[in-house]
Amino acid sequence: MTRLEELLTTWLPTQRWFAGKGVAVDALRIEAAHVVVPGLPGLRILVVAVTQDGRTDRYQVLLGLRSPGAVPDELAHAVIGVCESPAGLDGPSTVAAYDAAHDTVMTAHLLSGIAENRDVGAVRFRTTPGTGVHTGLRSLVLTGEQSNTTLVYGEEYVLKTFRRLWPGLNPDLELTSALAGAGSEFVARPHGWIEVDVADPATGRTTPTTLAMLQEYLRSATDGWVLAATSVRDLYASPGLPPGEAGGDFAGEAQRLGAATAAVHRDLARVLPTDVLGSEAQSRLADAMTARLHTAVAEVPELAPHAQTLYAAFEALRDSHADLPVQRVHGDYHLGQVVRTDSGWVLLDFEGEPAVPVGERQKLSSPLRDVAGMLRSFDYAARYQLVGHTDDAALVTAARAWAQRNREAFCEGYASGGGVDPEKHQVVLRAFEYDKAVYEVMYEARHRPHWISIPLDSITALTG
Structure with missing residues (x-):
């Protein structure tokens, strides 16, 4: 008789949120099965440990249980399979297990x-x-x-x-x-x-x-990425016009988003710990950036022509003699993490990078790291629609102009909103932005090779 662990070993790797796609599952263990709703139909919150290639990650599964043949048609798509009844459940010897997130x-x-x-x-x-x-x-x-x-x-x-x-x-x-x-x-x-x-x-x-x-729930919210992408499409419809004259100009929203970001950073610094990184800590930060670049150049040869400029930016951070204020920040900041409501911009998803342990995500960082993340997002919004059309010089020129206009507007809004002026801290900002671009190159090379032109073209524009 099939055990629940066997079903999960097959089902988990097919889920969008499963981090270990493409790697064989060596072992799976249910560490905890918390009964929220006993009996059938029932609900259990599982903590599942999955080992792949020597690494173990934990996942939460909202497990629904029903009698076989008693799963409603509207839950058919959520069924994991039929297995032996878990311990502590009175009733049939087998049950239908399903993803209870879909069970109202x-x-x-x-x-x-x-x-x-x-x-x-x-x-x-x-x-x-x-x-x-x-x-x-x-x-x-x-x-x-x-x-x-x-x-x-x-x-x-x-x-x-x-x-x-x-x-x-x-x-x-x-x-x-x-x-x-x-x-x-x-x-x-x-x-x-x-x-x-x-x-x-x-x-x-x-x-x-x-x-x-x-x-x-924010009823009137519109995703920032969607708004930016719409603006870019409007510009591409009239590529000969400057971005400020095309329909759907985004610069005003970018400026307001910069001011909102600065306000959030100010509040975080007011209510949570802050610190200052001296030269030794900045040197370690630069070392980490340099190590990532070294790995990326070895993995993606197309990055090699820009390597010296990127290395120089990280060395400039290492040689900086100014103290670097650090605090709690968003940590994974981009246009997909903000929404525009009737009353203004709202920032979401402060969890940081889900693949990183909580302790690492709680470490203090420069608020310019978030600024760099948003600047990279403007470049992505401008360029992703060019995939397959990079030979169209007019569109490429329009994309660069849109990205530059909105980068500048965001930085102006951030400075006027009380954040550190990015223009006066270019060494730090450039290092964070280059580091993020290097990460993007590796990500696209591994997961979306047809998108690798986006960060590579951005690096060409930034370092050219």
Whole structure:
């Protein structure tokens, strides 16, 4: 009889949020199976350890259980398979296992648990102090996400479930809560979270670990990437016009986004720890950038013609004698992490890079790292529609002009909004931007080779 672990070994690698695609699963173990809704139909939150090529990662699975043949048609696409009944379940010898994120009956228990500050075994559901949560709302799974699963409840809440688990408080919950507590108007208000204790393999100690966070649903929100891409398409329709004269000019929004980013950085520095990196710490930072470049040049020969300029930028950071202020930052900042609402820009997804342990993501960094991330995003927005059309000189010229106009507008907004003036800190900003571009080259070479021209063309423009 098939065991649940066997089903998960086949099913997990097919999920968008699974990080180890293309690598054989050497071992899979269910570390914990927390019963949220007993019986059938039932809900369990699994913590699953997956070992691949000597590395073990943990994933959260919202496991629904029903009697075989009793799975509704609307859940057929979410079925994992039929397996022997897990321990502690009275009833049939076999059950149908499925991804309960798609089951509105089961996900209703997640929302009500948060609303009631309920403890269900080891799982703790909590409401953000000073807020209330309405129940009885039907959930819908958002599509297109890469690393998490988000449920929308009516038009009031979104529940982000963190699929890849690292022990500790997720920075998304930590920073969003800190910003909301500081009165920031640039974040979606948090309403609660779900947590459980997970053992840290590095120390052996258990630590409260965020499974999900509940935030307000932004009804009028439009994704920043979508807005920028629309502006670029408008420009490409009239490539002979300067970006400021084409329909859908984005520069005003870029400037306002810069000011919003600066305000968020100011609030983070006010309510969370800050520090200053001296020359020795900056040297280590430059060493890490140099090492990544060395790896990238060996892996992507097309990067070699630009290597000396990139190395020189990292050396300039190493030789800088000015102290570098550091603080908590977004950590993975780009146009896909911001939305435009009727009242202005809102920043989302403060979790940082999901592939990095929580402790690493909590380290202080220069706010210019976020600025560099957004500048790289403007370049991507301008150039990704050129894939396959890089021989069209007019469009290439238009793309560069659009990117430059919006980069400048963002930096002006950031400086006028109280952030450090990027123009006066070019050594640091250039190092962060080049480092991000090097990362992009390696990412595209490994995952989207047909997009590698985007970061390579950007590096050519930046270093030319």
